[in-house]
Amino acid sequence: MSTLERPYVLPGEPLPVRLLNTLWAERGDLRDDLTTPTDALTWLRTNGFPTKSVAPSELDAVVELRAALRTVAGHLTGDDRVSALRVGGDDPSVVTAADDVAAALVVIDEHSALAPTGHLALVDGQVQWSTPPPGSTIEDALAVIAAAAAVLFTGPDASRLRACHGPRCVLYFVQDHSRRQWCSLACGNRARAARHYRRHQDETAPRSRGKRTSEQPSTAPHPLR
Numbered sequence: 001m002s003t004l005e006r007p008y009v010l011p012g013e014p015l016p017v018r019l020l021n022t023l024w025a026e027r028g029d030l031r032d033d034l035t036t037p038t039d040a041l042t043w044l045r046t047n048g049f050p051t052k053s054v055a056p057s058e059l060d061a062v063v064e065l066r067a068a069l070r071t072v073a074g075h076l077t078g079d080d081r082v083s084a085l086r087v088g089g090d091d092p093s094v095v096t097a098a099d100d101v102a103a104a105l106v107v108i109d110e111h112s113a114l115a116p117t118g119h120l121a122l123v124d125g126q127v128q129w130s131t132p133p134p135g136s137t138i139e140d141a142l143a144v145i146a147a148a149a150a151v152l153f154t155g156p157d158a159s160r161l162r163a164c165h166g167p168r169c170v171l172y173f174v175q176d177h178s179r180r181q182w183c184s185l186a187c188g189n190r191a192r193a194a195r196h197y198r199r200h201q202d203e204t205a206p207r208s209r210g211k212r213t214s215e216q217p218s219t220a221p222h223p224l225r
């Protein structure tokens with residue numbers, strides 16, 4: 001198993017969004033790129049952090065930060081996707097509550113506060129400000145991600161953060177041009193196929209009028225909205 005090479009969805013998104021998107025869906029089934037400490041180490045290294053190891057408790061910290069980011073992203077995007085809410089919190093019936101968002105912000109704050117601030121060092125007789133390479137420990141890496149999330153959630157990109165409403169998609173993306181509606185071309189194609197299917201169902205429904213008006217398709221694409 002390679003520890004450094006692994007593809008992830010939407011690798012061009014900003015760092016915090018890349019962490020959000022370690023939860024993704026394939027044919028309606030949820031996939032999680034961060035289920036083991038090795039998963040977390042691989043993700044961190046693939047995303048540019050020189051982290052050397054990840055302990056089980058540190059995996060928990062990564063997953064905790066991801067959950068907090070998803071809560072805030074859900075709030076900012078008005079995310080009402082059932083599939084995304086199911087993975088974002090304990091209660092799938094509740095669209096992100098203000099208390100949840102406040103608690104998530106505390107988690108992000110706590111992580112960003114752990115960013116290494118550097119220290120004074122004497123180098124060749126000179127007093128210098130020395131900063132360690134960011135992300136060499138889990139604490140540092142999560143601090144960098146949390147700080148980047150704080151910038152994303154409060155800066156100009158906050159209004160461009162989107163929840164993808166492709167069928168069963170749980171991904172987020174930053175809308176980098178005004179015509180982008182979906183996280184990917186594949187999601188756009190699935191959404192168009194689902195729309196086509198619905199239209200076809202609407203056109204054929206009157207012919208089966210009578211006692212079958214409440215009949216539901218069971219094997220069709222199942223768009224969220």
Ligand SMILES: [Zn+2]
Nearest residue numbers: 164169183187
């Ligand atoms: Zn999508």
